[in-house]
Amino acid sequence: MSLPAVVPLSWYLLLSAVLFTIGVVGVLVRRNALVIFMSIELMLNAANLAFVAFARDLQSLDGQVFVFFVMTVAAAEVAIGLAIIVNVFRLKETVYVDEINLLKG
């Protein structure tokens, strides 16, 4: 089986799906808040990849514009999320989410 001349859309989508799934699994199974955070970023970027792929395929700029928005939001989220994690670590000396259970009834 020879490689196609142009990488077809479905390959990008497949990569995006794989990245997203890795992100989901990472969020679900990891205990370290920082790793969970990275996994979330992975999911966001998987979505970005899908957006860009479609934008290219459909010859439309809309998807690329969306990507900029997602990146902006992701940047803000990272800033706040990391701040929270730093504060939690100062308070509890841990970033393992199963040990941060003060609010559990």
Added chain:
Amino acid sequence: MSQLPLLWIIPALPLAAVLLNLLIGDRLGKRGTAWLSCGAVWLAFLATVRAVVLLAARPVDDRVVTEVAYHWMKVGDFSADVAFLLDPLSSVMALVVTGVGFLIHVYSVGYMAHDASFRRFFLYLNLFMFSMLTLVLADNFLLMFVGWEGVGLCSYLLIGFWYTRPSASEAGKKAFIVNRIGDFGFLLGMFTLFAWGGSLQFDRVFAIAPHVFAAGGTIITAATLLLFLGATGKSAQIPLYTWLPDAMEGPTPVSALIHAATMVTAGVYMVARCHTLFQMAPISMEVVAVIGAATGLLAATIAVAQTDIKRVLAYSTVSQLGIMFFACGVGAFASGIFHLVTHAFFKALLFLGAGSVIHALSDEQDLRKMGGLSSRLPWTHGTMLVATLAIAGMPPFAGFFSKDEILDHVFTSGHYFVWIAGMLGAAFTAFYMFRLYVLAFRGPSRLTHDAEHHLHESPPSMIIPLVVLAVLSAVGGWIGLPFQHGGHLLERWLAPVFAPDPVASALGETAHAAVEHAENVSLEIALMALSVAIAAVGIAFAFRAYLQKPDLATRLQQRLAFLHRVWLNKYWVDELYDRIVVSPIHRASERLWQFWDVKVVDGAVNGVAYVFEGASAVLRLAQTGFVGTYALFIAVGAAALVLHFLRAVPRPVREDDDLVVREVRNRIDGCRP
């Protein structure tokens, strides 16, 4: 009419005082509250006087003023307005209510001066005035019922005024519940009238009644008897009189205002107001007369044996109300109202005098611990003596004229049994009233050392109302001097209301009256002499038994031990009611509570709770508290949704589909059923 009588303002004034008292009463202090309450009632009295003067200025056959304050409700043909009616009958009532009410308000300022709940007392008192004036001035049954319930509520609140005393709150409840029975009758009577008469407005019902009811028929008899049941509740007649003596738990001015002078006469007023209906039902009239006579005699005998000064007066009130009812029962409505007026004067005075005595003796109410007060409380003594003579029926005091007129009417109408009961009642009344007088004011002092020490005459705010009422009790009867052509002053004033129906008057009045008048005068004088003699015997006997030969009373008590026991225990009526009504209801309620409340109602409520508890015990397992678990649920759910939509909408195969797409499609098609 150039000037409006402004009827709405009469009940509105006390209501305004209530609202002001509620809003800013705490800033007014006792003085301010007293001024506010008394001032409002005084202004209401002036407004009433003005309205009555305007009414009197109108021609005799046009002395009816109605005034619609606003339309309350209108459903189809039915309409009920907040409308007020001033005619000679309601004007007399309104004058008595505001006049006597004002005096009692003033008296209360002195009597309640040391009470912590001074403001609350005047709040209730003003609320009562508002309700009573609504009742009296209402121009339809519905608004009258509003006032009727309002005075019932105030009565309850004021009987239980000292609610920390269990006996007071019990008495309040008893009054309320017993009155409810009567009110229920009143309601049913009202429904009956509406069902057949189609209206609740007085003038319309009375105008239409002869056309829709057969005279003496079942329906009119039932309706009037139901209305009378309401009257027996409010006016304390057999079988619903038992609440009134217990109502003496309230402060004494309340007993004077509500349970002697005004509220308890509402039943008499209502019967007089509905005289057109009652006269169409001879059986009801007969029932009214007999109940009145029976109550009059029964209560008078009970009063003989009571030792609590207020209870004697309470039974006396029941008895006097009986007299008013049998006056109505024999058709002498004007005389009934006449007695209502004079009774309001002297009974209010008696209660206020008793209150003055109780106040002076530091809350001692037992007649056996009084005696010899005449020199120590000269004003109270003098005014009480006037009232006692008035109620005993001694000329020329007020009670004599009204009571005599009634007995005369009863005799000439041929109700001899009622007449005998009335005469006996009068004799007993003279006796027990002078027994009270002698025990309290004459003879040696039997005061406790403590009471003796604090003994003092009451302040002027209490004495002045006593004096005014004493003057009224002395001369108030003169509005009804007998032997006048065309009836006495009050009779002529009330004539437009109680006008005999046209047919009878056309036959009677002219020819009849002239002949009968001559016979009547001699008969009336004879009856008068007889009743005075009977009263005198009662008085003399009281003096003899309790003052001159104190052992006579004790001997009599031993000789008539059985009778004394019966009277002292009030014919065991309370015990009887308890046995046949109260206890069965208690027991039935207990059963119902055990079954219906505990098993069914609580069972349903608790059952629902158990179901939710069980369900949540299972569902709680999903709530682990770990964010990861929740995220898993979200991921699984999202995946399921994606799968669902992909399966539900098959995408047609396209030529340019590449390998990956075909592979995914095949996988998904493999899952499709």
